[in-house]
Amino acid sequence: MPSAAKALPYLFAAYTVIWVVVFGYTLSIGARQRKLAQDLELIKSAVEKRAN
Amino acid sequence: MPQQKPATRPSAGLRPGRGGLGSIAVITFILIAVAQYMIFMYVPDDATLGLIQRIFYFHVASAWNALLAFGVVFVASILYLAKGERRYDALAYSSAEIGVLFTSLVLITGPIWGKISWNQWWTWDPRLTTTLILWFIYVAYLLIRMAADEPEKRARFAAVFGILGFIDVPIVFFSIRWWRTIHPVVISWQGAAMEKSMLQTMIVSFVAFSFLFVYLLINRLRVEAMQDEVAQLKERLQGTR
Amino acid sequence: MSFLRKVGLLAWKDLRAEFRTKEMISAMLIFALLVIVIFAFxxxxxxxxVRSIFGGLIWVAFFFAGILGLNRSFANERLNDALHGLMLSPVDHSAIxxxxxxxxxxxxxxxEVIALPVFIVIYNYAPSGSWLLAIAVILLATLGFVAIGTFLAALTANTKASEVLLPVILFPIIIPVVIGAVEATRGVFGGLPLDDFVTWFKVLAVYDAIFIAVPFLLFEYLLEV
Structure with missing residues (x-):
């Protein structure tokens, strides 16, 4: 059985990677949504202006 | 001022209410936190593999999510070719991206485990190797989407490849397995019978990751829906010019 | 005109065009030889x-050379919009x-038939086993490669970056053919008993059947304009 002292940093690294990647992806989706929401606002106001 | 008619949403069916998504987010977070607690505090060390075996729970759950995601790509691709509706294309694309994400996690955590329990980062084990090929197939899927420029053509080509790739996966797996029996697998992992607490932790991890998949997928789909809306409004803006 | 006859005519058209210039075949052949020479370094x-890896070497060379041919197979038809002409002709798209x-x-x-003796000579390799089986491996593995390769070449020909894209999307899909071809070649040329490598013939045959059937069903979707 591999020693726990040797394994611990590896275990820690593995779970850190999982958390960082999942959080990173979630944040990137959130950022994309925010940017698109801004674009939508902008275009909607442009459409409205043109309609008047 | 005349009342402006609200813009029709091109893929309104894709957009779940904010409230529903919020509760999924909360449930997902709690479940993952519970799974994480069980992995570090509740389960005992594995009798033969020791501490490092605790990687197993999220590693296998990631693999499950990847398979789930690629299954969704397959079904959505067939539905797209049959019905030609944009929402199936959006579903296939979103799911493929998430699948590649989880496959990457499997490929990163696998060698971390291997370094400790087999004393080498990589072995050409059938499961590990098939996962690597799986990753290549779905990265190829994403590359096709980038390379085809017209949206309709992009969707059609991607759907065709999404079907082809999924059919290929079992053939790849079995050919690699037979290949490895010719070159005997030097190191193998004995699937010891799981203890009850381990099984519980595994199940909680699976459920937590399934929720995570659904949460990411819905959010990713919303990005697609918003992009469609922007594109449609832009077109209208140009039309009135 | 029967379906088979149409297919034959379409293939004949390509062969005749190629034999007029021999542009592609000579490029593929030289490239295959170059790959093998580079391996020597x-x-x-x-x-x-070398005895144990010879099967792998030749197939890497053949598959890489095959990519060159596949990249041209539909790209050629895009010149002068010939593909549209083909699609308008009274044949099923699957015949194309x-x-x-x-x-x-x-x-x-x-x-392959020209390059293989050269590979054997320059590596001083002495293959044993039946030549009939060797030819069967070459035909089956090449069929699997071109079945899915032709299909994906039709896909990439309609995208930007088509020539870069084809190998990247084709190689992950043909991994079973690669394994099957290499192992069957190793078995045949190593003079092993047939039982030891008959599995790989089955793998190649099953793969060929599946990846002719699936493109046959899906090809229509690639040619829609």
């Missing part, structure tokens, strides 16, 4: 281990697929 070609498949299969087999 990657390791010591005079060692005995099978015609292209047969043409590329013939090109690759010709390249």
């Amino acid at each position: 990657a390791f010591d070609p005079s060692r005995d281990e 697929y099978f015609g292209k498949l047969l043409g590329t299969w013939a090109f690759m087999t010709i390249v």
